Amino acid sequence: MSVPPESVTPPPPPPSDPVIAVPSAEERQWATFAHLSALAGLVMPFGSIIGPLVIWLIKKDTMPFVDDQGKEALNFNITVALAAVVCGLLCIVLIGFLLLPVLVILWLVFVIVGTIKANEGTLYRYPFALRLVN
Incomplete structure (x- = not known):
């Protein structure tokens, strides 16, 4: 005994990442x-964390x-x-004097890239960031 094709229901679509509409x-x-508010860290202590935090909490x-x-x-700035x-x-062991300028340059470059991508409406993911805030 076969089942008529019109009574067969298709399987549900697989779960996927949440889709965000075109911003x-x-x-x-x-x-x-x-x-861009992360650049406040150049002016005040912890400004690179406080700026994105305030905007995220408000909006x-x-x-x-x-x-x-x-x-x-x-997450990136944390x-x-x-x-x-x-x-x-x-x-203390002198290697930090070499690593700190590299970190600052990478931070500036990635903040600028993130700013440009956000302005284009693209979901941007920093190449390295601990996902502490979900």
Whole structure:
């Protein structure tokens, strides 16, 4: 006995990553600010963490793109802050004096790339970042 084709239901689609709709101009602007606000670390202590944190906390519930990119910027800057502490400790054995400038240059480059990608509306992932804030 065979089952008629119209009574067969297709299997449900496999679960996938959450899809974020194409971000609006305002969402792109706030996501750009989330990445760019990390440069506040050049002016004030912990500014590279406080800037993205404030923007993410303000806009996370109303703008999904800013929620994603704000968390990404925050996680990256926390990771860089931890790496800077390690480099500072390694200054005792002199290797930190070489690693710290490299870290600062990488941080600047990746923040600028993240800012540009967010402005384009692209979901950007930093190449190395601890995912501490989910």
